Amino acid sequence: MSNSVNVREVVLAMLIEIIEEDNYSHIVMNQTLKKYQYLEKKDRAFLQRLTEGCVEQRIHLDYIIDQFSKVKTTKMKPVIRNILRMGVYQIKFMDGVPDSAACNEAVKLAVKKGFHTLKGFVNGVLRNIIRNKDDIKYPDVDKEPVKYLSVWYSMPDWIIIKWLNEYDFNTVKSILEYSLANKATSIRTNKLKISPEQLEERLISEGVTVQKSELFDYAFKISGYNYLSHMNSFQEGLFQVQDESSMLVSEIANVRENNIVIDVCAAPGGKSLHIAEKLKGTGKVISRDLTEYKTELIIENRDRLGITNMTVEVADATELDKNCIEYADLVIADLPCSGLGVIGKKTDIKYKMTKEKQDELVLMQRQILKVVSQYVKKGGTLIYSTCTVNRDENEENVKWILDEFDFSLDSLDSYIPSKLHSETTKKGYIQLLPGEHDTDGFFIARFVRNKE
Numbered sequence: 001m002s003n004s005v006n007v008r009e010v011v012l013a014m015l016i017e018i019i020e021e022d023n024y025s026h027i028v029m030n031q032t033l034k035k036y037q038y039l040e041k042k043d044r045a046f047l048q049r050l051t052e053g054c055v056e057q058r059i060h061l062d063y064i065i066d067q068f069s070k071v072k073t074t075k076m077k078p079v080i081r082n083i084l085r086m087g088v089y090q091i092k093f094m095d096g097v098p099d100s101a102a103c104n105e106a107v108k109l110a111v112k113k114g115f116h117t118l119k120g121f122v123n124g125v126l127r128n129i130i131r132n133k134d135d136i137k138y139p140d141v142d143k144e145p146v147k148y149l150s151v152w153y154s155m156p157d158w159i160i161i162k163w164l165n166e167y168d169f170n171t172v173k174s175i176l177e178y179s180l181a182n183k184a185t186s187i188r189t190n191k192l193k194i195s196p197e198q199l200e201e202r203l204i205s206e207g208v209t210v211q212k213s214e215l216f217d218y219a220f221k222i223s224g225y226n227y228l229s230h231m232n233s234f235q236e237g238l239f240q241v242q243d244e245s246s247m248l249v250s251e252i253a254n255v256r257e258n259n260i261v262i263d264v265c266a267a268p269g270g271k272s273l274h275i276a277e278k279l280k281g282t283g284k285v286i287s288r289d290l291t292e293y294k295t296e297l298i299i300e301n302r303d304r305l306g307i308t309n310m311t312v313e314v315a316d317a318t319e320l321d322k323n324c325i326e327y328a329d330l331v332i333a334d335l336p337c338s339g340l341g342v343i344g345k346k347t348d349i350k351y352k353m354t355k356e357k358q359d360e361l362v363l364m365q366r367q368i369l370k371v372v373s374q375y376v377k378k379g380g381t382l383i384y385s386t387c388t389v390n391r392d393e394n395e396e397n398v399k400w401i402l403d404e405f406d407f408s409l410d411s412l413d414s415y416i417p418s419k420l421h422s423e424t425t426k427k428g429y430i431q432l433l434p435g436e437h438d439t440d441g442f443f444i445a446r447f448v449r450n451k452e
């Protein structure tokens with residue numbers, strides 16, 4: 001490891017920021033990777049894996065620590081409980097780190113952080129766990145299925161209970177399993193600048209591992225890169241990072257040249273950019289989000305990709321813009337949601353979400369839909385999408401839209417790969433489930449505004 005920076009100390013600082021001070025993990029991660037961009041690739045990979053792992057597996061790690069420590073994690077000093085989480089994560093999940101190194105480094109870090117008097121405690125708990133690591137007692141799957149899933153996959157109880165009401169046990173298990181395991185980065189070729197075949201060659205020449213998408217010929221899953229935004233192909237705007245589930249939105253939108261499109265919650269721009277590309281420089285995509293910070297992200301991506309038919313605006317989607325009434329051929333409502341379909345990528349989202357917040361989100365989704373559905377021309381299209389798997393944000397909102405507005409569902413089957421066809425896609429919506437599909441958890445519904 002690099003002499004100048006103690007990578008474990010950096011991880012500890014990130015865990016304090018994310019877990020104890022409630023900052024967003026992806027923001028803390030991006031800022032830290034930017035600050036330490038000079039670190040060797042293997043150090044950066046270690047830093048990322050250990051931080052994300054500790055956040056993602058927090059419930060599981062605390063369960064183990066609490067089994068072997070007299071002082072429970074909730075009663076420990078924040079620095080100490082995070083040092084222990086790091087130690088246990090390395091012991092339990094990182095085969096490349098010898099157990100003794102995980103323990104010794106934890107003790108050194110405790111001393112370095114001013115907890116000399118607790119070095120025996122840290123050492124004792126970790127040695128105890130190392131001795132018993134093949135004998136950890138977990139909840140019984142038959143007697144306590146909720147607790148079992150919660151501990152094993154580090155998911156708060158209330159979410160497990162909700163999902164078990166909506167899906168069968170094996171489906172819930174496979175959503176959780178896939179979300180923990182799948183870390184691939186999906187990208188979309190910017191066909192305005194390069195063909196998929198040429199992009200694949202470019203990426204390989206930059207040392208990246210490239211796997212073709214099973215859904216789209218322009219999409220790839222990539223890995224093995226160091227710092228994505230330093231890659232020449234990225235800087236030249238040859239691709240955009242986007243999950244395949246999100247690419248599906250633009251396929252389902254089925255835009256035609258010269259269409260007017262309003263994307264009401266657009267940052268960082270995934271769907272807007274894809275649709276603008278499909279319009280081949282014609283028509284107009286009006287891409288909006290709530291704050292300047294967010295719209296800046298869209299502008300950065302738009303300019304990097306060389307998109308010309310897209311305007312970016314700060315606008316609150318809950319407020320009616322009278323100029324837009326019946327103006328758009330297509331409205332994209334990819335709305336704020338509980339985000340539980342992307343827990344594999346945003347590792348802390350599951351802890352930040354609460355039942356109350358989720359109920360409020362359903363109301364906000366409806367508040368936004370009430371406003372932005374008015375922007376669709378008669379005969380035009382409304383796409384409603386979320387990156388979650390909860391039925392109240394998805395299917396129940398579809399029913400609500402059909403009850404409240406003069407819109408009809410429209411079959412997805414002409415726009416999506418045949419392997420995704422189902423009873424619901426025939427009707428006009430799709431719920432992608434991680435594990436069942438090789439994508440994030442995602443929901444898309446397509447509506448057409450009735451002509452009279």
Ligand SMILES: C[S@@+](CC[C@H](N)C(=O)[O-])C[C@H]1O[C@@H](n2cnc3c(N)ncnc32)[C@H](O)[C@@H]1O
Nearest residue numbers: 265266267268269270271289290316317334336
């Ligand atoms: C699911 S994300 C959108 C992702 C985006 N469509 C894409 O494909 O990259 C939801 C977005 O809604 C924005 N948002 C939340 N409340 C909003 C509001 N009242 N008006 C406009 N945008 C809002 C958030 O800032 C966030 O960027």
